[in-house]
Amino acid sequence: MGLELYLDLLSQPCRAVYIFAKKNGIPFELHTVDLLKGQHLSDAFAQVNPLQKVPALRDGDFTLSESVAILLYLTRKYKVPDYWYPQDLQACARVDEYLAWQHKTLRRNCLRALWHKVMLPLFLREPVSPETLRATLAELDVNLKVLEDKFLQNKAFLAGPQISLADLVAITELMHPVGAGCQVFEGRPKLAAWRQGVEAAVGEALFQEAHEFILKAKDSQPADDTLKQKLLPKVLAMIQ
Template sequence: MAASPGVEVYLDLLSQPCRALLILLECNQIPHTVRTVALRKGENKTPEFTKMNPMQKVPVLVDGDFVLTESDAILKYLATKFNVPEHWYPRQPERRARVDEYTAWHHTNTRPHAAKVFILEVLLPAMSGSPVDEGRLNRALSQLDETLDKLETMFLRRQPFLCGDEITVADLLAICELMQPLVAGRDVLQQRPKLQHWKSRVQSAVGGAFDRAHAVLYGARERHKAKL
């Protein structure tokens, strides 16, 4: 049987789910080629990219003739197809359901609430040239706080990772989202030791792939700091 030639992934590493995907690929040495799509330059709106993904979003995975456009589905597809260590997306039904439970919750909680803080504090002021709307930002931070409470009390209450004793794709999606407000120098885990310890465990589990995936975000933080 011939070895798989690998997959193509279309990424902008300022995008949270793109970072999660890159970490999974690197950690498991899945053969891949990265195609960079700069969202800020509108490269996601070109006819070529739109033909591949009419939603004009990243990440996109191309595996031969198969194209997949949702980060959650891409992570689970890779974990299944490339036979990565089972802890990433367990085969045992109850353990797999725990991962699915978090990832379903993620899209209406961790993702929008962390992203909103970033949008209000960094993106909108950069695009409009107007100052941060402190009222809206404070409301967004309050919503994010409620989400962080749930991460601690629901998902991490008696276990080291969100879905059990080992790291899964759920942890990657969550941590990459919670890193996003760091562009403005805001560490949303600063007052939360339980979540800080979880972040350290995630970083330890994925090694250097964490900082490599976040290098673009660290650079954006430095540029933002220099502008202020």
């Protein structure tokens, strides 16, 4: 049995894994795990990933969770161009630095922006408080400035002159608040130019395909009441 990827393109880490595999011609069988239907909580999926999260990978008898681990596994198993995860020690360290930073900062902010602005109102049938939304968007602004000033600076990409895993992870995160209607790139010309460069490096068609669902997030329909009762505590814990 070949490589299998368990993904839901609602998830930003899943989009990063999907784009990376497709862009590099890595053959895989796609298993869609619908998060809003609670399919990640099923006993069947727990056999693949006991953590009950996506993305997940199965390669024969080997299974793997966590998006960064999956991306690194794919770079090491398949002959992908060096720029994704450079052999040069310092260039590689720059990629590692971003991947270590983003998990509890930008990812959290982008996730909260989507859920506070769009998804929780769908689940709860009422908007979150204006104070909560303002605090969420203010925190996002702080980390967007860090992304631009500390990581991007005056470079074309986060780790140097070519795209890397850092850029792919970052852009899929930022498309979460974009899907919620946030003007993430407005007034940030360096960040806007970087986005254009990432899209061009990935390929516009693939980029749009991967983000088709998230860009329609505002039109999503929540799960039924029974499933919402099961999902909501996990969602709230995730975005605290």
